[in-house]
Amino acid sequence: MKGLMADRDTMIKVCKLYYLEDLTQSEIAKLVGISRPQVSRLLTKAKNEGIVRIEIDSGSLGNSEEISLEMKERFGLKNVIVADEGTEVGTITSIAISAAKFLPDYVKNGQLVGISWGRTLYETVERVVFNGELPNTTFIPLIGGVGQLRHEYQMNSIVEKIANSFHSNRYYLFAPAFIENSKTLNMMLEDGSIRFMSEMWKRLDLAIVGIGEPISLSNAFKNIYDKEFLANLMKHAAVGDIAARFFDASGIPCVSGNENILGISLEQLKEVPEVIGIAGGKEKALAIHAAIKAGYINSIVTD
Known part of the structure; x- marks a missing residue:
């Protein structure tokens, strides 16, 4: 009986940390002293047992x-999820919370x-x-x-x-994103495991x-790119990137920065x-x- 009460106490503590204090599952796992998959299972169990009930105030939406609706019609998008306004958690977190609620009902078995x-x-995946x-x-x-760039x-x-959250399969890519020159890149693409991934x-x-902001506003890659590369991106008026592939305001790739x-x-x-973008903020x-x-x-999840 004591064991059951302890499990329930842990479940309630995990739910409070996740839903009320907005901690990530990894942060909760470290704080409570359990694994991240255990945190995920406790959150799911709490929903199933009615300990956590989610209500939506449709009047505020x-x-x-x-x-x-306006964005879907104007741009011909498949899905547009707009994060709730008035939240105190900040733009990135509010978008991540909305995306984390959207994806479980959207990703399908066999995809x-x-x-x-x-x-x-990264914050979306955590949630x-x-x-x-x-x-x-x-x-x-x-x-x-x-x-050694940041965890995100x-x-x-x-x-x-x-993959752990969806209890699915996964493949890893054990290779760097940024290659010294085209010759080295071509050699790497001949490697069996890398060729398999590219296929x-x-x-x-x-x-x-994710969608990156203009390189002039981002500190993420400034220590990786050389000055000539950064100057080229500025010259081509790059407004952002997806997976380090930069493009200008018309969506045209900045070729000199993408080879x-x-x-x-x-x-x-x-x-x-289908490609779902998860990003927001004026920048x-x-x-x-x-x-x-x-x-x-x-499709887009934004603020």
Whole structure:
């Protein structure tokens, strides 16, 4: 009996930390002293047992719904999810919360799903709670890794987290995103495991991607790119990127900055049946508009 009470106490503590204090599942796992999958299972169990009940005040959603419908009609988008306004958690977190609620009902069993990187996408993956299993779904990275850059750019880790949430399969890409020159890149593409991954990019059913702000506003890659590369991006008026593939306000790729990257190309991304962009904030408005205009994304979760 004491064991059952202890389990229930842990479940309630986990729910309070997740829903009331807005901690991520990883943060809760460290704080409570259990694994992240255990946190996920406790959250799911709490919903099933009625400990957690989610209510929606439809009266407060009118503005978001209007914006969503207007964007869908104006840009011909498949899905538009507008994060709730008036939240105290900040733009990135509010978008991540909305995306984390949307994805569990949207990803289907049997799909091949590509994942990119970014702060908002990372927070989304941290918050996904899925009640069930998708044993025939496979998650793969859309770009290589980046040394010791922040955790939101560690592709294999992001893929592992979301695959664990959906109890799905996953493949990793053990190669860097940024290659020294085209000769080295071509040699790497001949490697069997890397060639296998690049072939999978052509067969994606769904891609879930972050969208970067203009390079002039971002500190993420400034220590990786050389000055000539950054100058080229400025010269071509890059407004943003998807998986380190930069484009201008019309959505045209900034070719001089895109050659030596091990990752899906923007042209390949356009061939994916559905690409969900997860991004927001005023600084990304031009990049999001350009990505929609060029057809790189056809669904968006934004503020």
